[in-house]
Amino acid sequence: MVETTPKSAxxxxxxxxxxLLARIFTGLVLGAVxxxxxxxxxxxxxxxxxYAQFFGDLFIRLLKMIVVPVILFSLIVGAAxxxxxxxxxxxxxxxxxxxxxxxxxxxxxxxxxTLLEPGVGMNVIGSGGAAGKAAQSPPMSxxxxxxxxxNPIESLAKGDVLPIIFFAIVSGIxxxxxxxxxxxxxxxxxxxxxxxxxxxxxxxxxIVGGIMQYAPIGVFALIAVVxxxxxxxxxxxxxxxxxxxxxxFIIHLFVCYGGxxxxxxxxxxxxxxxxNEAMVxxxxxxxxxxxLPVSMRVSEDNLGAPRTISSFALPIxxxxxxxxxxxxxAVCAMFIGFAIGQPLNHSQQFTVMITATLAAVxxxxxxxxxxxxxxxxxxxxxxxLEAGSAVAATYAMVLGIDALLDMGRTCMNVTGDIAGxxxxxxxxxxxxxxxxx
Ligand code: ASP
Numbered sequence: 001m002v003e004t005t006p007k008s009a010x011x012x013x014x015x016x017x018x019x020l021l022a023r024i025f026t027g028l029v030l031g032a033v034x035x036x037x038x039x040x041x042x043x044x045x046x047x048x049x050x051y052a053q054f055f056g057d058l059f060i061r062l063l064k065m066i067v068v069p070v071i072l073f074s075l076i077v078g079a080a081x082x083x084x085x086x087x088x089x090x091x092x093x094x095x096x097x098x099x100x101x102x103x104x105x106x107x108x109x110x111x112x113x114t115l116l117e118p119g120v121g122m123n124v125i126g127s128g129g130a131a132g133k134a135a136q137s138p139p140m141s142x143x144x145x146x147x148x149x150x151n152p153i154e155s156l157a158k159g160d161v162l163p164i165i166f167f168a169i170v171s172g173i174x175x176x177x178x179x180x181x182x183x184x185x186x187x188x189x190x191x192x193x194x195x196x197x198x199x200x201x202x203x204x205x206x207i208v209g210g211i212m213q214y215a216p217i218g219v220f221a222l223i224a225v226v227x228x229x230x231x232x233x234x235x236x237x238x239x240x241x242x243x244x245x246x247x248x249f250i251i252h253l254f255v256c257y258g259g260x261x262x263x264x265x266x267x268x269x270x271x272x273x274x275x276n277e278a279m280v281x282x283x284x285x286x287x288x289x290x291x292l293p294v295s296m297r298v299s300e301d302n303l304g305a306p307r308t309i310s311s312f313a314l315p316i317x318x319x320x321x322x323x324x325x326x327x328x329x330a331v332c333a334m335f336i337g338f339a340i341g342q343p344l345n346h347s348q349q350f351t352v353m354i355t356a357t358l359a360a361v362x363x364x365x366x367x368x369x370x371x372x373x374x375x376x377x378x379x380x381x382x383x384x385l386e387a388g389s390a391v392a393a394t395y396a397m398v399l400g401i402d403a404l405l406d407m408g409r410t411c412m413n414v415t416g417d418i419a420g421x422x423x424x425x426x427x428x429x430x431x432x433x434x435x436x437x
Contacts, residue, residue: 020213020215020216023215024215024216024402025400025403027215027216027217027218027220027223027400028219028220028400030220031221031223031224031400032224035224035225035226035229036227036228036232038224039230039231045228052224052225052228053221053388056221056387056396057387057388057392058218058387059217059396060385060395063211063372063385066204066207067159067372067376068164069200070201070204071164072156073200074363074364075165075362076169076171077198079169079176081176081316090428091313094316094420095316098317098420101257101321101416101420102321104252105248105252105326105327105330105412106352107353108255108256109330110331110349112244114334116240118240118331118334118338119334119335119338120237122230122234122237122394123339123341124229124339124340124390124394147162147165148163149166152167155167159379161377165362169358175190175193175197208372212368219396219400222396226393226394226396237335237397242401245327245331245405246408249324252323252412253412254268257419260419261422261423264422265426266431267436271303271419275299275419278294278298278299278415278418279414282413282414284407285367285410286367286403287410288317288322288365288413289318289366290365291365295414295418296310296314299421299422303421303422303435303436304425304432304435305422305425305432309424309428314417314421317417317421318413319364320360321360321420322361322370322416323416324408325360325363325413326357326359328370328409329356329359329373329377330353330356332398332405333356333378333383335394336383336391337381339394340390342383344381352381355376355380356377365413367403367410368402370409371406374395375395
């Protein structure tokens with residue numbers, strides 16, 4: 001969800017000039033109130049659902065419209081941001097740290113959701129009736145093979161997420177290699193194409209900004225339908241999914257980062273004390289990119305990280321290392337599976353592990369970007385976000401509380417970047433340990 005803050009006069013000025021966050025949250029609350037109230041009168045509820053469905057479906061179609069271009073362009077740009085000729089030992093170590101911690105974060109998310117089972121018993125149904133049975137999942141080896149598209153254009157047209165991700169990452173790497181080519185013409189052309197992709201990504205994010213202006217109405221309609229059908233009981237699962245996401249954040253913070261730091265002979269408490277300014281900034285701005293200057297400062301001034309490492313690791317981290325987003329995707333995918341009565345099986349969870357890790361690479365460090373990547377993860381496991389489906393209704397519930405979840409996940413994203421810088425710095429004996437006294 002990318003926010004814009006247009007100033008608008010005219011008839012709907014009051015709407016556009018109110019903060020988007022406040023509007024979406026209002027949509028959620030109003031939707032719940034209207035839905036619960038209507039739930040007491042089944043006839044009125046059915047008439048209302050008939051109308052509300054249109055506005056809800058419109059929102060879902062708008063979101064679906066931009067999923068494929070978002071994946072394609074933002075992943076090409078994300079993958080190309082790691083220039084291969086810069087890949088020395090330190091840089092490889094940093095990227096390895098990012099990949100390993102991202103995989104751990106998805107595992108933590110899946111584990112917590114398995115234990116707490118948010119969404120179990122909700123039995124959300126779409127307008128098309130009960131959710132169909134989950135498609136039989138192929139074996140692991142097939143899932144891995146299917147990541148490689150036999151025809152990328154076909155994958156794009158069909159919206160097959162994993163092959164698109166693969167193709168985008170390979171293209172991004174090829175572009176960044178060619179950009180450094182000794183042949184000036186090739187280098188220029190590659191640079192040009194990359195600029196085009198970067199511009200296309202910007203265009204898509206601008207469109208997302210526009211779509212989000214409609215989000216409050218879409219969320220209202222979708223949520224009202226859920227509550228009109230489910231009654232007030234739907235509030236409990238919403239609380240539980242929020243709790244699950246935050247519990248997973250805390251476990252990841254203490255076990256994963258705490259573990260790496262302790263293993264490196266660094267004090268976790270001292271780390272938190274040094275990094276907290278960046279953590280709080282990330283929490284309130286909900287943007288890793290906007291927090292970057294603060295992350296740079298605390299890494300160097302408070303935690304003694306050398307500029308040679310932080311100047312590379314933090315910007316790359318703010319682009320590709322999103323542990324909080326990966327946790328959020330894992331927990332919410334599980335939640336949606338439980339809520340629609342199709343708990344994710346092992347191979348679906350394995351696929352989520354891959355998609356959430358790659359989604360983290362493609363997530364822009366801006367507020368709400370992770371919510372788009374969740375759609376991509378859902379599609380990769382066959383939970384299609386069709387208009388009127390149970391998946392769409394449950395997704396709207398998560399979207400309604402996205403700001404709350406985004407605060408925590410951005411905080412985790414930034415903490416993971418800083419942890420990477422100090423752990424790698426320590427392993428290179430490049431950390432100024434006097435800052436850790
Ligand atoms: N807001 C997050 C960030 O900037 C990305 C996300 O929405 O998950 O790191």
